[in-house]
Amino acid sequence: MEQSAQQAQQLDHLASAPSPGGSPFAAFGMPGLGGPPAAAPPEPRPILELDGEEREDELDALSDWVDDFFLPVYGAEVTTAAPWCLQWQEHDDVVAWLHALWLAYQQHKDLESGLSGLFVWHRDFLTHAVAAIRAPGGPLSACMTSPDRPAHRLLPGPPPSVRTETAATANTAEAADQDEPAS
Numbered sequence: 001m002e003q004s005a006q007q008a009q010q011l012d013h014l015a016s017a018p019s020p021g022g023s024p025f026a027a028f029g030m031p032g033l034g035g036p037p038a039a040a041p042p043e044p045r046p047i048l049e050l051d052g053e054e055r056e057d058e059l060d061a062l063s064d065w066v067d068d069f070f071l072p073v074y075g076a077e078v079t080t081a082a083p084w085c086l087q088w089q090e091h092d093d094v095v096a097w098l099h100a101l102w103l104a105y106q107q108h109k110d111l112e113s114g115l116s117g118l119f120v121w122h123r124d125f126l127t128h129a130v131a132a133i134r135a136p137g138g139p140l141s142a143c144m145t146s147p148d149r150p151a152h153r154l155l156p157g158p159p160p161s162v163r164t165e166t167a168a169t170a171n172t173a174e175a176a177d178q179d180e181p182a183s
Contacts, residue, residue: 047099048092058099059089065102074130078147082134085143087152093139101129 047058066088078084088094107113108121132138142153160168 044103046096048096059095062095062099062102063089065105066098070098070101074126076134078144080145081136083136083138083140083143083145084134085140085152086150087143088140090152090154091139094133097129097133101125 047055047062050058075084076082085091085094088098104125105121108117108125110117113120134140139155142151142155144151159165
């Protein structure tokens with residue numbers, strides 16, 4: 001009887017004492033079982049903040065999603081009320097919209113988003129993004145409005161503000177003054 005009581009005390013002690021790595025499997029380096037945590041994926045950044053090869057890789061992946069999933073499902077007919085551009089990758093604002101839409105899609109299709117995740121994506125992201133991108137006066141309005149007449153034209157943006165222009169002029173004048181030799 002005394003031996004059983006000692007064994008019960010040892011078992012209680014072992015059960016309450018934390019193991020060295022937090023799990024008996026920690027020594028085997030098994031993620032999810034107390035081993036070293038898996039490296040977190042890099043945080044997504046807006047595509048317009050990326051440069052060089054990193055931007056090209058992201059644009060390639062985005063283009064695959066747009067061409068293979070988005071357009072076949074949500075592309076609808078090209079009309080004057082819903083223009084499109086075969087060279088949409090050259091429209092920075094459209095790239096930014098589609099990239100944000102794609103990131104939101106990836107988040108909301110994840111199982112952790114629950115059963116309503118894709119409904120939320122449709123309601124809160126897709127509808128608004130498509131309305132902005134394909135609006136009659138939107139960023140693609142100077143491009144293709146009929147599948148029979150492919151077109152592409154980048155609309156000029158507004159000029160810099162007066163404040164920016166004034167600062168640039170002052171900086172240019174200051175640099176010119178510094179370049180002149182003193183007499």
